[in-house]
Amino acid sequence: MKRDQSTEEKIKAAAKKVFMTKGFDGCSVRDIAKEVGSNVALLNYYFRSKEKLFELIFEGAMSDFLQSMIAVFSSELTLKEKVEQLIDKEFTFFMEHPELPMFILQSLHQNKTDAPMPSHFLEPIANTGIFEQFEKAKAQGEVRDISIRNVTLLLMSNVHYPFMSKKLTMQFHGISSAEFDDDLNKHKEIVKELITNYLFISNTKA
Amino acid sequence: MKRDQSTEEKIKAAAKKVFMTKGFDGCSVRDIAKEVGSNVALLNYYFRSKEKLFELIFEGAMSDFLQSMIAVFSSELTLKEKVEQLIDKEFTFFMEHPELPMFILQSLHQNKTDAPMPSHFLEPIANTGIFEQFEKAKAQGEVRDISIRNVTLLLMSNVHYPFMSKKLTMQFHGISSAEFDDDLNKHKEIVKELITNYLFISNTKA
DNA sequence: GGAAAAATTAAACAATTGTTTAAATTTTGG
DNA sequence: CCAAAATTTAAACAATTGTTTAATTTTTCC
Numbered sequence: 473m474k475r476d477q478s479t480e481e482k483i484k485a486a487a488k489k490v491f492m493t494k495g496f497d498g499c500s501v502r503d504i505a506k507e508v509g510s511n512v513a514l515l516n517y518y519f520r521s522k523e524k525l526f527e528l529i530f531e532g533a534m535s536d537f538l539q540s541m542i543a544v545f546s547s548e549l550t551l552k553e554k555v556e557q558l559i560d561k562e563f564t565f566f567m568e569h570p571e572l573p574m575f576i577l578q579s580l581h582q583n584k585t586d587a588p589m590p591s592h593f594l595e596p597i598a599n600t601g602i603f604e605q606f607e608k609a610k611a612q613g614e615v616r617d618i619s620i621r622n623v624t625l626l627l628m629s630n631v632h633y634p635f636m637s638k639k640l641t642m643q644f645h646g647i648s649s650a651e652f653d654d655d656l657n658k659h660k661e662i663v664k665e666l667i668t669n670y671l672f673i674s675n676t677k678a
Numbered sequence: 679m680k681r682d683q684s685t686e687e688k689i690k691a692a693a694k695k696v697f698m699t700k701g702f703d704g705c706s707v708r709d710i711a712k713e714v715g716s717n718v719a720l721l722n723y724y725f726r727s728k729e730k731l732f733e734l735i736f737e738g739a740m741s742d743f744l745q746s747m748i749a750v751f752s753s754e755l756t757l758k759e760k761v762e763q764l765i766d767k768e769f770t771f772f773m774e775h776p777e778l779p780m781f782i783l784q785s786l787h788q789n790k791t792d793a794p795m796p797s798h799f800l801e802p803i804a805n806t807g808i809f810e811q812f813e814k815a816k817a818q819g820e821v822r823d824i825s826i827r828n829v830t831l832l833l834m835s836n837v838h839y840p841f842m843s844k845k846l847t848m849q850f851h852g853i854s855s856a857e858f859d860d861d862l863n864k865h866k867e868i869v870k871e872l873i874t875n876y877l878f879i880s881n882t883k884a
Numbered sequence: 885g886g887a888a889a890a891a892t893t894a895a896a897c898a899a900t901t902g903t904t905t906a907a908a909t910t911t912t913g914g
Numbered sequence: 915c916c917a918a919a920a921t922t923t924a925a926a927c928a929a930t931t932g933t934t935t936a937a938t939t940t941t942t943c944c
Binding site: 494495497498574576577578580581582588589594618619621622624625626628629630632633634636637639640641643644645646647655658659662663665666667669670 | 700701703704780782783784786787788794795800824825827828830831832834835836838839840842843845846847849850851852853861864865868869871872873875876
Binding site for chain 2: 901902903905
């Protein structure tokens with residue numbers, strides 16, 4: 473009956489690689505089969521259709537995409553420490569998966585996956601208690617009066633965008649990949665200072 | 679010989695609309711022809727190929743994309759005023775062309791247009807003297823010690839990303855399009871304060 | 885070891901892709 | 915008005931698309 477787990481996994485790995493770099497519309501199932509080193513029919517044998525295979529890859533990518541938050545948020549740290557750690561961790565993570573932000577946003581943008589985000593993505597984040605911690609800090613005057621949604625947008629902008637804009641930025645400034653990566657590291661430190669300075673009200677008021 | 683200018687323009691308008699929303703790979707030439715309301719062959723009659731037509735649209739989009747900077751940069755304002763105006767103008771512009779940032783970054787990301795950015799895009803910006811103005815302000819201690827490249831990355835992150843992340847953000851917070859647009863306006867004001875506070879050294883030092 | 889089950893393949897499927905051809909229509913200019 | 919030029923169309927092109935079928939190979943299990 474069951475035979476070799478690794479074929480199914482090999483297809484998933486190949487599909488991930490191809491979908492990530494070329495997008496759903498930018499590749500054919502034969503591109504993926506070639507990456508696997510085998511027949512097209514095999515993909516449909518294991519995963520019914522290109523679309524189903526894509527959905528699987530997308531779900532996994534979205535999970536990875538959100539995962540890095542959860543570890544930080546569920547730790548026992550002050551809000552400020554969490555923000556700093558989040559920025560650090562996200563940068564480290566996206567350094568290793570630089571295509572991820574573009575893949576997620578582009579896929580959502582093209583309605584390839586239109587359903588509202590499943591609760592199994594969102595609940596783990598809510599369950600960390602991060603939202604309550606934030607509201608409490610705000611009530612106690614430690615944090616500026618700003619909505620959690622705007623904080624999120626601020627963080628995501630500064631953490632996701634740089635990885636999506638690599639080609640534009642390299643062309644715009646005429647710099648190399650290595651130079652861009654240097655800028656990226658500086659950006660990380662800038663963003664940490666920028667955002668914490670803005671969000672957290674210093675109590676050295678006299 | 680020459681007949682009706684508007685057919686060529688109608689095709690360009692249709693191509694722009696379709697390419698912008700679906701991307702190069704996400705649409706067929708027949709999609710565009712249908713949008714025009716005429717035959718497929720007509721596209722190749724005016725624009726040789728799908729790829730050539732795309733390049734034309736992309737060039738125009740990139741031009742629009744960078745245009746909003748130039749007007750601000752070449753004005754007679756202080757650096758701080760220019761930064762504030764830039765953020766304002768870019769937000770206003772992208773409110774009317776929300777698909778533009780995603781289109782540009784996605785197209786570059788997929789290597790649809792691989793050539794280095796033509797100088798006719800970059801020179802007008804350099805010619806505004808903005809870079810010199812920035813270095814001078816830095817030398818005079820008005821501005822924090824930060825590279826122009828990092829300032830650019832900071833600005834672009836906070837100005838482009840929100841328009842690219844609409845679907846992600848709406849799903850993430852479970853909010854409507856109108857609510858997102860509200861957040862967007864708040865984000866604009868936050869970013870203005872955030873960035874100017876960070877960049878410009880206040881001389882109220884006692 | 886050998887039959888049943890699972891995995892893999894090659895081949896074909898209809899549909900769609902970008903492009904071209906050649907004919908038909910419209911516009912131009914004398 | 916009428917030929918020549920420009921525009922527009924319908925149809926066909928070969929190539930590629932996602933998927934399915936049926937045959938073949940490999941694995942499983944008694």
